Amino acid sequence: MSNIEVLSKANDWINAGHKVALATVLKTWGSAPRRAGSQLAIRDDGHMIGSVSGGCVEGDVVANALDLFDNPKVKIIDYGITNDTAWEVGLACGGDIRIRLEILRSNG
Amino acid sequence: MDNKILEEIIRLNKDKKPFCTVSKINDDNVEIIILDKKELTDIQKLAQDALLKDQLIITNYKNEELIINPFNPPLNIIIIGAVHISQYLSKIAKLLDFDVTIIDPREAFASKERFPDDKVINSWPEDCFENLNIDNRTAIVTLTHEPSLDDPAITYALNSSCFYIGALGSKKTHNNRIERLKDSGFSEDIIKRVNGPIGLPINAAKPNEIAISIMSEIIASLRHHNYLDLDMRDDWKSR
Numbered sequence: 137m138s139n140i141e142v143l144s145k146a147n148d149w150i151n152a153g154h155k156v157a158l159a160t161v162l163k164t165w166g167s168a169p170r171r172a173g174s175q176l177a178i179r180d181d182g183h184m185i186g187s188v189s190g191g192c193v194e195g196d197v198v199a200n201a202l203d204l205f206d207n208p209k210v211k212i213i214d215y216g217i218t219n220d221t222a223w224e225v226g227l228a229c230g231g232d233i234r235i236r237l238e239i240l241r242s243n244g
Numbered sequence: 245m246d247n248k249i250l251e252e253i254i255r256l257n258k259d260k261k262p263f264c265t266v267s268k269i270n271d272d273n274v275e276i277i278i279l280d281k282k283e284l285t286d287i288q289k290l291a292q293d294a295l296l297k298d299q300l301i302i303t304n305y306k307n308e309e310l311i312i313n314p315f316n317p318p319l320n321i322i323i324i325g326a327v328h329i330s331q332y333l334s335k336i337a338k339l340l341d342f343d344v345t346i347i348d349p350r351e352a353f354a355s356k357e358r359f360p361d362d363k364v365i366n367s368w369p370e371d372c373f374e375n376l377n378i379d380n381r382t383a384i385v386t387l388t389h390e391p392s393l394d395d396p397a398i399t400y401a402l403n404s405s406c407f408y409i410g411a412l413g414s415k416k417t418h419n420n421r422i423e424r425l426k427d428s429g430f431s432e433d434i435i436k437r438v439n440g441p442i443g444l445p446i447n448a449a450k451p452n453e454i455a456i457s458i459m460s461e462i463i464a465s466l467r468h469h470n471y472l473d474l475d476m477r478d479d480w481k482s483r
Contacts, residue, residue: 138341140257140315147250158245162269162302162311173300173313210270236311238272241246 139175142186146177146240155180156240157201161188161233168231180205188235200237208239245274252276260317264291269309318343319381324369324397325388326353332455334362369397383408383462402434408465410442410458436472445480
């Protein structure tokens with residue numbers, strides 16, 4: 137699944153009247169399953185396409201996205217072994233990742 | 245990012261144009277950067293770097309942290325020989341987001357029935373290579389075992405900037421091929437670009453397994469920038 141496939145699906149969702157968030161891996165340290173640039177699109181009903189990790193943090197990213205739909209802004213989220221959230225969501229790979237989350241705007 | 249930019253991204257990628265999106269780290273406005281002129285601006289140079297590395301970069305520009313995300317057109321694989329292995333290689337390559345082109349002048353091989361979903365060119369390699377866009381995001385694979393078909397394609401590949409060349413055949417077949425390439429004027433260093441016997445050593449036995457082995461080597465070449473110089477690669481190829 138390429139980023140273009142993720143963005144195409146995000147565009148389809150917007151055209152169908154959904155709100156959509158886009159998560160992008162900005163940076164990784166140590167062992168991380170997805171490289172910087174990897175993207176995950178999240179629909180307002182929690183449906184998702186793409187990935188930003190090996191499934192370790194997607195659940196938390198989706199939860200963050202659902203909160204962000206009511207208050208659209210850019211949010212930077214760090215996951216790692218030094219971060220409490222990462223323990224909760226279980227970053228099994230032992231690496232650290234920085235994710236940027238934004239809400240895609242619809243201009244009609 | 246708004247959906248107008250999203251649609252522009254999808255359109256440019258469909259047109260096979262390389263480009264980058266650029267945004268400030270805390271701002272959701274996005275600009276699309278296309279490398280359309282010879283004289284590149286500073287931002288375009290950064291975009292060029294990201295496209296070359298095929299990797300998102302974060303950079304400090306005029307005291308702003310910028311995210312530069314490259315969108316390269318799909319990688320290409322050109323397969324010489326519409327043979328049994330090609331039927332699987334094409335499927336696997338598409339899974340890995342490659343555009344696939346298959347070349348074979350033999351109509352019995354290059355039939356629509358055998359390759360219903362593929363771009364198949366029914367001509368000799370030397371007659372169609374000029375028209376193919378071969379660049380550093382192209383892999384070229386010869387699978388016919390037939391020097392009259394494989395050799396012209398390999399010659400063309402060696403004169404191009406393609407990132408991978410692989411030729412099917414045993415060690416003995418490959419040694420004969422090396423001799424022919426030397427006779428036609430290529431140096432040993434240049435001939436080393438041809439991966440033969442083709443593929444990673446997974447003891448592949450069936451056409452679908454050989455296709456996996458070939459595709460794995462293509463990925464190794466793509467991700468190891470020094471794949472040809474790896475000791476383990478020399479070890480595998482000399483077995």
